[in-house]
Amino acid sequence: MAEATTLSNYETEDTQKDKYLTFHLAGEDYGIEIQYVIEIIGIQNITDVPDMPDFIRGVINLRGKVIPIMDVRARFGLEARAYDERTCIIVVNIDTTEVGLVVDEVSEVADIPEADVEPAPKTSKNNDDNYIQGMGKINNDVKILLNINKLLFSGEMLDLIEKTED
Amino acid sequence: MSTPIDDDQIEIIQEFVTESRDMIEQLEPAIIELGQDSDPEIINSIFRLFHSMKGSAGFLEFDHMTRVAHAAENLLDLIRNGEISLVPDHVTLLCAACDFAKEALDMVENDYIDDAMVTPADEISVRLHDAIEVAKGGGKTDEAPAAEASEPAPEEPAKQSASPILDPNALPAIEITDEMRLSFVQESNELLQNTEQGLLEWGDNIGDIDFISDIFRNVHSFKGNCGFFGYSHLEKLGHQMENVLDRAKAGSKLAVENPADQLLASLDVLQRGVNNISDGKDDTVENLDQHLMDLQKLIAPLLGDFLVDEGVTEQAISKAVETQKKPVGEILVEQGSASTVQVTTALKKQQETINKSKAAAKPAVRTKTPAKRQDIRVELGKLDSLINLIGELVIAENMLIHNPDLKGLELENFNKAGQHMSKLVRELQEMAMTIRMIPVSGLFRRMIRLVHDISVKAGKKVELVLIGEETEIDKTVIETITDPLVHLLRNSLDHGLEPPDERLAAGKGEKGTITLSARHEEGEVWVTIEDNGRGLNKERILEKALANGIIEASEIDDLTDKQINNMIFAPGFSTAEKITDISGRGVGMDVVKKNLEKIKGKIDVYSTPGEGSKIILRIPLTLAIIDGMIVRVGSATCIVPTLSMLEAYRPAMDQITITPDGDELAKVRENFLPVIRLHEILGKKPDSSNLDDGILIVLEYQDTRFCLFIDEILGQQQTVIKGLSNYIGNIAGVSGCTILGDGNVCLILDVGTLIESAENKKRKYEAQQELILKGGIRG
Numbered sequence: 001m002a003e004a005t006t007l008s009n010y011e012t013e014d015t016q017k018d019k020y021l022t023f024h025l026a027g028e029d030y031g032i033e034i035q036y037v038i039e040i041i042g043i044q045n046i047t048d049v050p051d052m053p054d055f056i057r058g059v060i061n062l063r064g065k066v067i068p069i070m071d072v073r074a075r076f077g078l079e080a081r082a083y084d085e086r087t088c089i090i091v092v093n094i095d096t097t098e099v100g101l102v103v104d105e106v107s108e109v110a111d112i113p114e115a116d117v118e119p120a121p122k123t124s125k126n127n128d129d130n131y132i133q134g135m136g137k138i139n140n141d142v143k144i145l146l147n148i149n150k151l152l153f154s155g156e157m158l159d160l161i162e163k164t165e166d
Numbered sequence: 167m168s169t170p171i172d173d174d175q176i177e178i179i180q181e182f183v184t185e186s187r188d189m190i191e192q193l194e195p196a197i198i199e200l201g202q203d204s205d206p207e208i209i210n211s212i213f214r215l216f217h218s219m220k221g222s223a224g225f226l227e228f229d230h231m232t233r234v235a236h237a238a239e240n241l242l243d244l245i246r247n248g249e250i251s252l253v254p255d256h257v258t259l260l261c262a263a264c265d266f267a268k269e270a271l272d273m274v275e276n277d278y279i280d281d282a283m284v285t286p287a288d289e290i291s292v293r294l295h296d297a298i299e300v301a302k303g304g305g306k307t308d309e310a311p312a313a314e315a316s317e318p319a320p321e322e323p324a325k326q327s328a329s330p331i332l333d334p335n336a337l338p339a340i341e342i343t344d345e346m347r348l349s350f351v352q353e354s355n356e357l358l359q360n361t362e363q364g365l366l367e368w369g370d371n372i373g374d375i376d377f378i379s380d381i382f383r384n385v386h387s388f389k390g391n392c393g394f395f396g397y398s399h400l401e402k403l404g405h406q407m408e409n410v411l412d413r414a415k416a417g418s419k420l421a422v423e424n425p426a427d428q429l430l431a432s433l434d435v436l437q438r439g440v441n442n443i444s445d446g447k448d449d450t451v452e453n454l455d456q457h458l459m460d461l462q463k464l465i466a467p468l469l470g471d472f473l474v475d476e477g478v479t480e481q482a483i484s485k486a487v488e489t490q491k492k493p494v495g496e497i498l499v500e501q502g503s504a505s506t507v508q509v510t511t512a513l514k515k516q517q518e519t520i521n522k523s524k525a526a527a528k529p530a531v532r533t534k535t536p537a538k539r540q541d542i543r544v545e546l547g548k549l550d551s552l553i554n555l556i557g558e559l560v561i562a563e564n565m566l567i568h569n570p571d572l573k574g575l576e577l578e579n580f581n582k583a584g585q586h587m588s589k590l591v592r593e594l595q596e597m598a599m600t601i602r603m604i605p606v607s608g609l610f611r612r613m614i615r616l617v618h619d620i621s622v623k624a625g626k627k628v629e630l631v632l633i634g635e636e637t638e639i640d641k642t643v644i645e646t647i648t649d650p651l652v653h654l655l656r657n658s659l660d661h662g663l664e665p666p667d668e669r670l671a672a673g674k675g676e677k678g679t680i681t682l683s684a685r686h687e688e689g690e691v692w693v694t695i696e697d698n699g700r701g702l703n704k705e706r707i708l709e710k711a712l713a714n715g716i717i718e719a720s721e722i723d724d725l726t727d728k729q730i731n732n733m734i735f736a737p738g739f740s741t742a743e744k745i746t747d748i749s750g751r752g753v754g755m756d757v758v759k760k761n762l763e764k765i766k767g768k769i770d771v772y773s774t775p776g777e778g779s780k781i782i783l784r785i786p787l788t789l790a791i792i793d794g795m796i797v798r799v800g801s802a803t804c805i806v807p808t809l810s811m812l813e814a815y816r817p818a819m820d821q822i823t824i825t826p827d828g829d830e831l832a833k834v835r836e837n838f839l840p841v842i843r844l845h846e847i848l849g850k851k852p853d854s855s856n857l858d859d860g861i862l863i864v865l866e867y868q869d870t871r872f873c874l875f876i877d878e879i880l881g882q883q884q885t886v887i888k889g890l891s892n893y894i895g896n897i898a899g900v901s902g903c904t905i906l907g908d909g910n911v912c913l914i915l916d917v918g919t920l921i922e923s924a925e926n927k928k929r930k931y932e933a934q935q936e937l938i939l940k941g942g943i944r945g
Contacts, residue, residue: 049894049897050847061911
């Protein structure tokens with residue numbers, strides 16, 4: 001039994017390695033590691049929650065679970081855009097925290113081997129706030145690979161969580 | 167243990183650990199009580215607890231625990247017999263023994279052995295032995311007066327509780343004490359249980375001599391005990407059962423193939439008798455003769471009796487019985503002592519009688535005597551998922567009954583069925599909630615030990631009064647408030663209560679009182695810690711708050727007593743001049759507040775200088791489900807807990823007063839209540855911002871009332887509270903959310919923090935206005 005579990009764990013890890021879910025956002029292609037992705041759903045009725053930073057759009061009901069929704073456009077400070085039928089919510093799970101990410105359009109699951117990932121460019125911006133994990137190359141295309149942890153928990157969100165904990 | 171530990175053993179050990187922990191929980195308060203009042207009943211109960219612990223530990227070969235429990239038992243036995251008298255040291259020692267047992271249990275739980283406890287076990291046993299020696303020796307130590315009062319201990323070793331029963335050489339005129347009777351009942355229950363177990367398996371073990379012998383032994387011991395105690399009815403019945411079993415053991419035929427049913431019926435009679443005895447009644451068994459007859463019928467008549475009738479000599483028969491390998495009749499024929507005809511006739515007669523007996527013995531209907539109370543241990547996780555499922559069920563039910571597809575349809579039968587289902591779901595829910603509820607007595611009783619220990623350490627005299635122990639609270643809530651209670655009690659003891667001389671100087675009794683009570687109030691459970699000490703020192707609190715930067719000097723005049731009292735919950739706040747090992751680091755009260763917030767509880771502090779202080783922990787009765795009113799403002803819907811709603815009305819403009827500060831006040835009968843606009847809190851656009859276009863709901867929280875301005879009330883619904891994701895954290899004004907019939911998430915308003923939230927909004931708004939104003943001037 002124990003052996004079987006380890007094996008299957010090993011297998012799942014192996015099959016998920018180097019795989020990224022890619023999506024469109026304001027003309028750019030982004031990717032997030034597939035291991036964090038639980039499911040992709042269409043845009044739903046979002047309930048507002050007061051006193052939240054503007055990129056937290058509210059909460060939705062996902063089969064009885066209440067999940068907060070983050071608008072990635074707003075998170076990056078990009079111009080807002082009305083949701084349409086292509087707008088998707090990517091539900092990610094990181095350390096049992098489930099969050100839905102609103103993106104313009106989901107494209108595909110791409111295989112980007114480690115060798116094809118360039119380190120994130122150093123920018124003049126605050127490094128702690130850098131959500132970019134690396135730049136993935138597929139042929140001539142470049143995907144911006146996001147660090148989910150930073151995306152979810154750095155910057156304003158961190159302040160909010162700390163405030164709550166105090 | 168010599169054998170490798172398998173799963174079964176682990177299970178037994180875990181059971182043992184849980185049971186022993188329960189026991190220790192009972193032990194501690196009892197020991198402390200003993201220190202105050204050496205009632206023989208208390209000594210007995212403590213003795214019993216140690217005795218059972220010793221027994222179980224011995225069975226599982228936890229030798230060190232057994233040793234300590236045994237030593238404690240010895241000491242208690244001597245005290246109980248009046249051979250030595252109780253001194254405070256003994257109480258401390260017994261507490262130490264409890265502590266040891268706790269530690270050992272922790273170890274056993276992890277490692278399944280207690281070998282590592284050898285040193286502490288030695289130490290404690292030696293201390294216990296010393297205590298016995300000292301007390302026996304009389305006058306060797308400071309406890310001389312106490313020891314002198316007792317008679318010198320006789321040489322005979324301490325008797326075990328069970329020994330008087332099993333020892334047939336005991337004095338014939340022995341007086342049966344309550345304690346002995348209790349032991350008898352305990353042992354009898356065990357024996358009867360074993361017997362029952364055996365009888366139930368009878369069918370699977372027909373002809374197994376060892377198996378029957380086992381049952382026989384149990385019944386035999388029981389009979390013996392009854393005889394010793396003079397319970398003649400039970401003894402007679404037990405004896406008759408023994409006869410039947412003896413016959414079965416010897417391998418001879420019984421009148422029925424399976425006598426177990428009849429035996430079980432008799433066993434039930436015995437059990438009833440034992441229950442009567444435990445209730446303090448006598449052992450009279452109704453219809454004893456009938457029961458004896460029933461059993462007699464089981465014993466098949468011997469073939470020999472019939473053979474004698476046929477003219478066969480008794481000697482010949484007994485000779486034949488000696489060689490009873492073959493059927494008796496056959497042997498007799500072989501030996502020529504009887505003719506074939508004789509034997510056949512005898513056999514026929516035997517068969518007839520057996521048949522008759524069978525017919526008579528059959529109708530023995532088993533009436534099971536119910537055991538007093540039955541508990542099963544259930545893993546908490548399972549219970550939690552059950553309750554979660556029921557929560558989901560409530561949501562599903564709401565989604566079904568309030569389904570948008572049904573809107574506008576006339577569905578009489580559907581509505582009837584729906585109502586029925588709602589009722590059932592509600593009952594199911596209530597039942598499920600009560601499963602999790604446990605009385606606070608366990609928690610309260612644990613505090614007895616704590617108060618005792620601290621009062622000894624702090625050199626204060628204190629009496630702990632417990633009220634409302636039977637009040638039931640959710641198990642997780644009890645776990646959450648344990649730490650807060652400990653801190654609050656410590657504080658009361660350490661800071662609140664004065665030392666005896668100070669109390670006397672203040673004209674109070676030397677002994678301080680701490681009252682710990684629990685009761686239901688306003689849909690909450692209130693746990694109150696009240697002391698009659700010196701009360702909170704307001705000046706010192708203010709001084710400290712200033713020093714810690716919690717408040718500004720200018721604010722002091724505006725503070726209410728309540729606000730000042732609440733400052734003790736600020737992190738790092740302590741007015742104690744010195745840090746003792748009991749309290750004073752200023753961590754405790756902060757934890758108290760945090761833990762209570764976790765369960766949505768509130769704390770009220772009341773204090774009268776010189777007379778004492780009172781802290782009330784207000785805990786919501788249920789954490790999971792509330793009745794709520796769905797309200798709408800603009801595009802947003804929210805739920806307001808019905809419990810805090812007083813009334814709702816559409817205001818007329820002349821009922822509204824606007825203060826020069828811009829605060830709106832609504833006149834509700836003779837009171838002016840502040841108006842909070844929900845749309846401002848939610849940041850929504852209302853249908854109309856004119857108060858007379860919407861509805862005002864009067865809400866009450868604790869002693870504060872206010873009006874909430876909304877667009878309309880949509881309906882009432884029972885709601886399951888779900889936490890907003892941890893990711894979002896706590897939001898002022900919102901206690902959680904729920905899922906509505908249409909599948910949308912709906913926020914539940916937290917009446918307590920709404921006011922706060924509204925005030926914050928206002929302050930923020932004013933600050934903004936000020937900035938704009940300043941900017942305007944500068945510009």
